[in-house]
Amino acid sequence: MKGVIFTEFLGMVAGRFSEEMVDDIIDDADLPSGGAYTSVGRYDHSEIVSLVGALSGRTGAPVPDLVKAFGHHLFGRLSALHPEFLLGVGDALDFLESVDKVIHVEVLKLYPDAMLPRFDTTRDGKRLQMIYSSPRGMEDLAEGLIRGCAEHFSQDLHIERHARPDGSTEFNLENAT
Ligand code: HEM
Known part of the structure; x- marks a missing residue:
């Protein structure tokens, strides 16, 4: 999946929650890339699934609601x-x-x-x-x-x-x- 999707996702998390929440979900998700995304890079699709799952775990919001x-x-x-x-x-x-x-x-x-x-x-x-x-x-x-x-x-x-x-x-x- 293109890096632009990841950078925009983390940008939304920073804006709606906090920069600290970004760091926390990157830690929780235990990502092969380490969470350092560039918009032109390409990363495994499973990483966005892990990040959304981690955000759901921290906020209590259901995964489908967060993805929508x-x-x-x-x-x-x-x-x-x-x-x-x-x-x-x-x-x-x-x-x-x-x-x-x-x-x-x-x-x-x-x-x-x-x-x-x-x-x-x-x-x-x-x-x-x-x-x-x-x-x-x-x-x-x-x-x-x-x-x-x-x-x-x-x-x-x-x-x-x-x-x-x-x-x-x-x-x-x-x-x-
Ligand atoms: C300005 C308009 C749009 C641009 C520039 C755009 C661009 C992109 C890009 C760059 C990706 C990522 C591909 C990848 O990760 O390898 C993507 C994926 C996707 N796009 Fe678009 N898109 C646009 C509008 C839309 C709209 C309106 C829809 C829905 C009707 C849509 C549905 C999707 C979906 C669901 C994916 C995820 C990949 C998948 O489902 O397999 N896009 N798009």
């Missing part, structure tokens, strides 16, 4: 780091529909070793279905990113989510504004 909150926060950070991706995009569903075929394709040019999920999308006016598949199973992160995207566009998105028998996750989104 991180996804929400991450959307704001990624859109600030890459404003070019949002240029000319009028609404949240248009943006979300373009993640797989446009945004993540560009991301792969910037970070050739990125490991990205797949989204199969079907659009019908005010509705968008996104089917998320990834061996990393980060559907809570996807939900948080979707929520962060809705907030960015000041849109009230109705989000329905369910697991599919093949292990993928279906998101049915409807623009309520």
Whole structure:
């Protein structure tokens, strides 16, 4: 997993909790990398799972809630780091529909070793279905990113989510504004 995900996660922990909490969860998680991340580096996916688990242990907040909150926060950070991706995009569903075929394709040019999920999308006016598949199973992160995207566009998105028998996750989104 790209270092940018780790640096943004630890930045969120520092901002919402404290620098001390960052040091504590790095100690608790006992990470192969030692927790010294650079945004261009690449680290084992299991390290983010360990860090979130450690934060859950210290705060008592459930892991899925922390991952969704991180996804929400991450959307704001990624859109600030890459404003070019949002240029000319009028609404949240248009943006979300373009993640797989446009945004993540560009991301792969910037970070050739990125490991990205797949989204199969079907659009019908005010509705968008996104089917998320990834061996990393980060559907809570996807939900948080979707929520962060809705907030960015000041849109009230109705989000329905369910697991599919093949292990993928279906998101049915409807623009309520
Ligand atoms: C400005 C927009 C975006 C940028 C620049 C961006 C970039 C990235 C990057 C750099 C990664 C890390 C890849 C790795 O660790 O190797 C990633 C992963 C991911 N992205 Fe995006 N992304 C954007 C928007 C979105 C949105 C809106 C969604 C959800 C609908 C999304 C879903 C995900 C998920 C779930 C992952 C985790 C990897 C996995 O599930 O396999 N991204 N993205």
